[in-house]
Amino acid sequence: MRLEYYRKSLFQEKAKLNTIQIEEIERLERKLKQSFLKIALNFGYLSRSAWRQTLIDSDIELYQFDYNSLLPIEKSKLIQENLHQFLDALIFPIKQTDDQLHVILCDPSDGININRIEAILGQKINSFEIAEDLDVLKALHVTYGAEYLDKAVFGIYDSDRESCAIETFTKPQLYFLGILFSIGLSFFFFFPIGTAITINIVLNLLLFISISFKFVLTLYGSKFEVAKKINPDELEAIDDKELPFYTILLPVFKESEVIHKLVYNLKNLDYPLEKLDIKLLIESDDEMTYNAVKNMNFPCVFEPVIIPYAQPKTKPKACNYGLYFSKGKYLTIYDAEDIPDNNQLKLVYTLFKKISEEYVVVQCALNYFNKKENILTRLFTLEYSYWFDYMLPGLDNLDVPIPLGGTSNHFRFDKLMELGGWDGFNVTEDADLGLRAYAKSYKVTVLDSTTLEEANNDFFNWIRQRSRWIKGYMQTFLVHMRNPLKLYKKVGLKGFLSFQFFIGGTFFTFLVYPILLTFLLFILFLYTGILDKMVFWNEIEISEIILDNVRLFFPDWLVILSVFNFVVGNLMMIYVNMIAVFRRKAYSLMLFSLINPFYWLMHSVSAYKGLIQLITKPFYWEKTNHGLTKATKGPVQ
Template sequence: MTREEVLEPALAPASGGAVPGVLEPTGTDIRDGAHRSLSPAQAVAVALAGLLAAIGVALDPGSAMVMVHHLFFAIFLLGGLTRLAAACTPLPDTPAPPLADADLPTYTLIAPLYREAEVLAELVQNLAALDYPHERLQALIVLETDDETTQDAADELDLPAFVSVLVVPPGTPKTKPRACNHALDHAKGELVVIYDAEDMPDPGQLREAAARFAASDPRLACLQAPLRIEDPGFSMFLPSQFRLEYAAHFEVLLPALARWGLAFPLGGTSNHFKAAALHEVGAWDAFNVTEDADVGFRLAAAGYRLGVIRRPTWETAPTAWGQWLPQRARWIKGHMQTLFVHARGRVPRQPRNAAALVLTLAQSVASSHLHGPVMAVALLLAAIDWLPDGDITLPLWDLMLYALGWGSAAIAGARGVLRAGDRPKSLHLLGMPGYWLLQSLAATKALYQFVTAPHRWDKTHHVPRSGPVAP
């Protein structure tokens, strides 16, 4: 094949206008995206809050510490109790009746890749394994102009007829959402799904999503499939915690939010959209490094609903600190971008969406920044108390609150692992507090980049699977 924008003519174009590589929302009042981190009013508010905090610490550091302490526990318990409530919430309704092949809508699969030649053949194999009529599929593998290695790898493959390679014209920012917007401009499916390079979607996932859309009301605009981390087969701390975290988030929290009728931040992959709704809200914000979280709340702000399906997509976990830290910092930075964008948009005037934004992104961003410092102070005070002349004692109430928060999160994690068809491991659950401390290191990097390099995209490197995947 050649390095051209080759598109199969079998599918009819989806409704909606052309979407350029940068954000131009239509049909909503959200025209101020993440290309501007803070509005002038937000910049003044942040500067004033920082000044008042500095004055407070200088005048009365003890009272300032108490205030931070109470703030942390309020945020910590909000997150823990939300997950506990989610773990006690039944899954949403059973899957809709399947559609006959003749009734299946056309589907566009968008897979943006950058410097991932090693996994390209595996990705194509996984897409070809999807149980969906190929004549109703259009798969766009989206590559960057300067990624000649992956382009060469694509040239050497015998691609299925429904798979095409699309090269994004040079431009900035060079981000995944910009590549997705370029692909959406060429998408011909009524439904659109995003897959990452390392994804192995369940073969029946497209059919389940199509059936749910057909059986639901027209305001359902997006369905999120659960992302499941493959068992690495050995007990490494980061992969095991990453897997537990994904189980709690995608198997427990998001289904509960969907059942409660609340919006939620989408995952970076395996989100199935109605193309028309995606066009209406302007597709993805090319400057937001967590475009998935942002577009979910923009759909909700425009009056659309989000839902979940049950057939998963298998992914691999980062195994090394050098992989995990940049990825996590990018996520936290992007969630900060999304918070500030929607705080100056329509969401604050929509109580349900505002509550959802607080329960998800605001809570996680605040917790990731506060958890490490507050825990470090607590450990320091405990160490002083254990010294011969120490006279500081951690209140029993604090220990009870820590236990309640950690216990709630552990219940959600264990529930998620069970729903994913596995058995939770006690050692992994006990390791969760240590993992949360690492989140604060990532949050520090995220805050620094939010100020110095808000649109920088730290790429996560993926390698081919070396063994069988859990069923």
């Protein structure tokens, strides 16, 4: 059967593509050097479901791969070296002998790419069978992607072992903690009262400093509340022809329920589609998402990348693998449910042109479209509002390390590769990367463009998500504090202190908060004499007996100090939550700031869960379920 017939019969007559669409696809085919079918499927001309039905209606039997028995062919080295071209051609060589080459392909009308593959292998294709594009992509990745997978998992470990979280606690850290515990225990044995008072003072002081730092940081960040780094005239002056390729990585795992929303959100981006390199990163064993994409009954605008199976199964590992198939000058990450400002890519491009080369990352703000769904989503929105709208701008203008958010961070691609990508073993790979960039004299800045996400509306789902985040902060702190003096020399005094209070202070606050609160409530409980009203023993006031002994360890002045610490500390965080509503004019959320002390207790539950997991399964990526909300997107403010 002639190749021209395939194109006319399959695409025009059966798949119902019109002449104009075919001409446009052929133009992109020549420009991007990709398969005609790949262009049609990944640029919104044809749905995968419609294409499969087209093949079935044409009485074409689809080849079914047995991925467990796939073996590289004799010239496998040539395929590994030219894997990108095989992925673009959608051709998988399945059998090779001296005089025969049998392949599985997707588009039998693609004579250009068939000839290209024959030239690479130095052999004519004698026979072929037809399969769906996702099946061919998966076969290519799982059979020939091992080298890229190894780099994705162990890239940081191989290039900079000290910066890799593969080792949770180093021996020096364990020795230090053991010695510190032994000294504390010895002091408590010989000087119990003085030691208890000293520990209480230190914990209260560190808690107060940590909260005060975030309070001052928020006030400082509020000075830049209305600052605009890009004005409308600069945006209007952009010529689409000058725009570079822009890669968008979309890591997904068991998120079939949000794939449809993802396609809709991507179509709204104000950026030339032919200059977008959108990669949907799918784990090879994630049948749920794989089948959802395979059965999509409407056109999509992304290219699937199937990640071969490997542990740890983390987002940074997936993103690292995607880096090796990316083509953009700039790169960003969006989560599956993200709704970025439609002009965000152009804003970032304009900002990168204005700032110096030492700025390698631009972090955009994150917020939520379902903020009024329930109490939890309101509190979550308040937290994200002061974090991204006030604290990060405060860090930016202080010129200290900025821990990146998990999404909407935009990179200069070449600098990201120079940094080695993300640490596949760190479950807050974003925060870690921001610190590694700063330590290498690169800078991170923020931009007043917003990406809306789905706020967790379920308590247990929130705990799973937050415990991973806090565990990741613990990981990041341990990694960068393996050599405190070295860190100090790299980031300077200002950066070092910021790291201690922003990264270390975050999880320290949540771990210490319930302990000190419990002690304080117990002491106040004794002071009120409530115990006497509940229990009597030989008419002796029990609370007085206990209180006399407790006062030895918690004198009145220490109780006053603790009360002051908790009252002022909570008032500061309530105030921070209150001012967080102003930039986005979400005034209806202000009263919910009063619940912040209880919200912090939820953080403490998550922190202890994260601490346990840090010891028992440090690389475990606890899945956060998305698509639970019934709310729809509101206007971006």
